[in-house]
Amino acid sequence: MVKLKPEELEQIRGGSTPFIWIGIAVATAIIFLSGVMEGITNPKECGS
Numbered sequence: 183m184v185k186l187k188p189e190e191l192e193q194i195r196g197g198s199t200p201f202i203w204i205g206i207a208v209a210t211a212i213i214f215l216s217g218v219m220e221g222i223t224n225p226k227e228c229g230s
Contacts, residue, residue, distance in 0.1 A: 186194075
């Protein structure tokens, strides 16, 4: 086991990468836009 110096500890980054959040944002936008397009092309009455 290696003991890290405080400077080395400050350089450690954890958590998810930004690419995951970008992918989630793109998928959310696509799903939302497909719902909007379906509502425009196939409108239904409320409650049916």
